[in-house]
Amino acid sequence: MLGEKILKQLNTTEEELIGHLNNDVLEIFSTMVGGGVLSSKKAETESHFNDSVSAMVGFAGGYNGMIAINASRKQALRFAAQMLGMEVDECEDEMADALGEIANMIGGSFKHHFVKDGHEVKLSTPSVISGGEYEMTVCSLPDTLTLQFETAEESFTVSLYLETD
Structure with missing residues (x-):
């Protein structure tokens, strides 16, 4: 869940953030991954994964x-x-490089929505983890937004973690 403080800092609403993230993912998948995303919806942010890959x-x-x-x-x-x-x-x-590149493209596209408001942002190099079972915990970043995207085969999620000043 995104708090009012981060939304105010970014001068946006949760609905606008959802729209930006959704559109960024759909555009990247249609141009770089060959489409295949059928729908999306807001979802709970998960931290435990089985037989998965996270970038x-x-x-x-x-x-x-x-x-x-x-x-x-x-x-x-x-x-x-x-x-x-x-x-x-x-x-x-x-596989890891491809998913890392997808994360990089989503991050790059997403950050441009807020650069125009004076929020200059630099991206890190993508990191990828995978395994039969793992926990992904993001410390001290309580503001989260997760969207679940459906494909013909199965779903995947994109999570946004934001930290206030």
């Missing part, structure tokens, strides 16, 4: 936080295959 990009400057994309391992392999024009069984080695 994160941090940002710092006028506001601080992180964007994370979380997908099942199968879904991450499909994304990599679609991005690279390969078969799913051929892109195991590229």
Whole structure:
């Protein structure tokens, strides 16, 4: 849940943030991943993942936080295959880089909505974690927004973590 303090700092509403994040993800998936996103909805932010891959990009400057994309391992392999024009069984080695690049594109697109309001922001290099079972905890960033995106195969989430001054 996003607090009033961060929304005021960014001079926006939760609805506008949802719209920006949704549109950024849809545009990136239609142009870079080959589409396939059918719908989206607001969801609870999860911290426990099984047989999954998570890619994160941090940002710092006028506001601080992180964007994370979380997908099942199968879904991450499909994304990599679609991005690279390969078969799913051929892109195991590229899966982490592909999901990291998707997170980087989402973060880059998202930050531009607020640069115009004087919130200069720098992005980190993407980090990717995967495993049979893992916990992802973001310390001291209580303001979160998560959207769940549906594809024909299954869903994935994109979470936004924001920190106030």
